[in-house]
Amino acid sequence: MNVLVTLPDGEFRETFFPTDLRDRLESLGTVEWNPNSENFTEPELRERIDGVDVLVTGWGSPRVTADVVSAADDLELVAHTGGSVASLVSESVYDAEIPVVSANDVMADHTAEHTLALLLAQLRAVPTLDREMADGAWDASDTDIRTLHGAEVGLVGLGTIGRKLLDHLAAFDPSVSVYDPYVDAEDLDAWPSASLAGLDEALDSQVVSIHAARTEETVGMVDAERLSQIPDGALLVNTARAEIVEEEPLLEALRTGRISAALDVYHEEPLPADHDLRSLDDVVVTPHVGGSEIRPPLTAAVLDDVERLAAGEPLEHRIPRGQWATMTR
Known part of the structure; x- marks a missing residue:
């Protein structure tokens, strides 16, 4: 499978993807890592989404809008290493029946x-x-x-x-x-x-x-x-x-x-x-650390679902449309 990781290059991404989790993701297929020190813009994401099977996102990633979805002919999964996906994916993602998983639980x-x-x-x-x-x-x-x-x-x-x-x-x-x-x-x-x-x-x-x-x-x-x-x-x-x-x-x-x-x-x-x-x-x-500072388990959870997708198994961290509608924006 082809995987695009939108998290920008740098120390922040490394906290989500220590070496073992990076290797685990790369063992599943061809992975394109965001080479920039900043998040992609929406137009940049649209340019890169063609041919991508799995989109891995994080905090600050561009919204997956109808315009992005229109260019994502092969997209099978949006996997978010954060919690709420309300501001990340648009209703167009659900209309296209693209599964969305996150580390929310x-x-x-x-x-x-x-x-x-x-x-x-x-x-x-x-x-x-x-x-x-x-x-x-x-x-x-x-x-x-x-x-x-x-x-x-x-x-x-x-x-x-x-x-x-x-x-x-x-x-x-x-x-x-x-x-x-x-x-x-x-x-x-x-x-x-x-x-x-x-x-x-x-x-x-x-x-x-x-x-x-x-x-x-x-x-x-x-x-x-x-x-x-x-x-x-x-x-x-x-x-x-x-x-x-x-x-x-x-x-x-x-x-x-x-x-x-x-x-x-x-x-x-x-x-x-x-x-x-x-x-x-x-x-x-405390400085807003309740759910966000223990990061590798968040990534591991969504990688579990990427592996389930590859194996044709049911996804365990899926965010249904109804839950998306009531999540924090």
């Missing part, structure tokens, strides 16, 4: 793990205790240390990451309220501790974790009024997209100490060095 594993780590760190006051120990303290009697066991948890959105998180939460036997207008009650049968709820009920929890995709429908969904519904002393976790929660009302709630937060996503990235979130008490921040 593998990335979801990593993001759910990071979400749980942030959540537990804040509930158990790990950052606070670490700072106090560094200052020579030992007595933690005045530190607010809480537990996830039996806690009330609200999930706003239940995509792949939210479902993975439900698996992790099961060990703590929490009571989980799930808000997602695209989920039916039977979708939660695998998690007896979880039940469908309205947005108001999900926000009225000791722990609120954001897992909705960023779409026109969800941007600004958790505004000042919605934030006020989160109980005093609750923990807000956001490893999804910052735009779902309005920034200024969130900052106000955090400045007053009414709620605490654990965040991995921001309205401006990189987060400015002087941003309030870097210095507020009872706020833990």
